[in-house]
Amino acid sequence: MFGSAQTIARVAQTVGYGRRDRHTLKGMTMTPETDAKVTYGVWGFVAGAGVAMTIGFAWGGWTTSSATQKMAEEAVMSSRVAICVAQFMNGPNQKKRITEFKGTESYQRSELIEKGGWDRMPGQDKATWGVASACASGVETLIKTGA
Secondary structure (H helix, E strand, C coil): CCCCHHHHHHHHHHHCCCCCCCCEECCEECCHHHHHHHHHHHHHHHHHHHHHHHHHHHCCCCCCHHHHHHHHHHHHHHHHHHHHHHHHHHCCCHHHHHHHHHHCCHHHHHHHHHHHCCCCCCCCCCCCCCHHHHHHHHHHHHHHHCC
């Protein structure tokens, strides 16, 4: 391609490859002190960034977007379950509903909540998946504690 080994050596020397002196590259020179400062400065920056990220994610409360999305979905579900339990416990015929709830098998309680419509949020035509079963657990806990 280049024709001879001398030509390859000349190109490598012009570009700065193959030299033992790393302080010279393309005609620019750097003193050994400056080279050491730059080297340690770059490594210090990299190490500092790593330490900052480790501390931030471990103790600083930083989260990834997927973790934040999951926390938001859990918060929305929690509020929907609280509304469902409040709708079940505060409507008319509360004593009758509680008696019916206690008489229902545990695996059918979410169906009872769905049938009554307590799992639907105000203004919704259809309930969100998972609200009825979580609401049944919430009502059961509330009844057991006697609140």
